[in-house]
Amino acid sequence: MKRIFSGVQPTGNLHLGNYLGAIRNFVRLQDDYECIFCVVDMHAITVWQDPKQLVDNTREVAASYLAAGVNPEKHIIFNQSQVSAHAELGWVFNCVSRIGWLNRMTQFKDKAGKNREKASTGLYVYPNLMAADILAYKATHVPVGEDQKQHLELTRDIAIKFNNDFNVDLFPVPEPLIFGAATRIMSLRDGSKKMSKSDPSDYSRITMMDDADTVAKKIKKATSDPHLIPGADVLDENGKLLDDARKERPEAFNLLSIYAALNDKELSDVLGEFEGKGFADFKKSLTDVAVTKLGPMGSEMKRLMDDKSYVDSVLKQGADRAAKLAEPVMKEVFDAVGFLRP
Ligand code: AQP
Numbered sequence: 001m002k003r004i005f006s007g008v009q010p011t012g013n014l015h016l017g018n019y020l021g022a023i024r025n026f027v028r029l030q031d032d033y034e035c036i037f038c039v040v041d042m043h044a045i046t047v048w049q050d051p052k053q054l055v056d057n058t059r060e061v062a063a064s065y066l067a068a069g070v071n072p073e074k075h076i077i078f079n080q081s082q083v084s085a086h087a088e089l090g091w092v093f094n095c096v097s098r099i100g101w102l103n104r105m106t107q108f109k110d111k112a113g114k115n116r117e118k119a120s121t122g123l124y125v126y127p128n129l130m131a132a133d134i135l136a137y138k139a140t141h142v143p144v145g146e147d148q149k150q151h152l153e154l155t156r157d158i159a160i161k162f163n164n165d166f167n168v169d170l171f172p173v174p175e176p177l178i179f180g181a182a183t184r185i186m187s188l189r190d191g192s193k194k195m196s197k198s199d200p201s202d203y204s205r206i207t208m209m210d211d212a213d214t215v216a217k218k219i220k221k222a223t224s225d226p227h228l229i230p231g232a233d234v235l236d237e238n239g240k241l242l243d244d245a246r247k248e249r250p251e252a253f254n255l256l257s258i259y260a261a262l263n264d265k266e267l268s269d270v271l272g273e274f275e276g277k278g279f280a281d282f283k284k285s286l287t288d289v290a291v292t293k294l295g296p297m298g299s300e301m302k303r304l305m306d307d308k309s310y311v312d313s314v315l316k317q318g319a320d321r322a323a324k325l326a327e328p329v330m331k332e333v334f335d336a337v338g339f340l341r342p
Contacts, residue, residue, distance in 0.1 A: 017185035078318030085326035191250025
């Protein structure tokens, strides 16, 4: 069966972008793939995390998978640091991957910012660890948002180079699974920045655990514009938003795209529904659907986070199953590389 690996970092403030761009898709993949869904705590520490908070945030991500509907009996849910294969293979890949390849990674440049000398070395080699996450299980498919495409390319390059360097046919070259429109949700305050856990403004994102009042307040305050909602003439023949239209009204189209994604509709249908209306009306409808979709999930997440022993047992059992899957792969890797293991 085709095998998927994917993960979310436990860096707190899980938001609508994480849900629409990743977690919701996990639930949809369960029937057709064998899935390994990881809480990537080792990636999280590439930037400073408060240790106590990291523990809570790890449970928060696991709870979000469960509350969204991932079945832990059928699929694997675990946190990365419980399975040593990630660190072991990550090291081997640090020695296979090239500095020139890492220098091209745009996410490092974005996250490290101007003060690159002060960024952790972990942040720099993060894509090698991501390759290890995927290849330790010989995953064949990886669901990726726009922002992770480049890292998956690097994973593919590492798999090919490892196979060539050691003259083996050990790793499959994993394929991306790219989901349709609205996979990139932007900040509610600034339509040129993606919605992000680390944005200092709470009003930039709707979190998965926001209550109805908070969701309503955030949508009310969300940046929009005074113009009316346009018709389908802002779309190309494939129903895709024209670049010029997005550039002119990034916040407006972000809100419309969120509404489309939450309703599982095309943007063209949403424009048909609201053409000629102002944002005040539209925001009421957006609030209704956001509260309806996120409310029950947020309550379930809170319930699960109070039941720590259940979440921890899911993570432990998942880690045991994941370690069993990775063990024979790591044996092949150590043999290929020439690590003596009497
Ligand atoms: N704004 C977004 N729109 C759509 N998808 C998004 N994802 C993140 N932000 C958006 C997707 O969520 C998954 C998990 O992301 P991650 O936690 O591993 O790291 P990230 O992409 O760095 O997420 P954030 O929220 O932006 O966190 P910080 O602020 O800590 O960097 C990925 O599949 C990602 O595509």
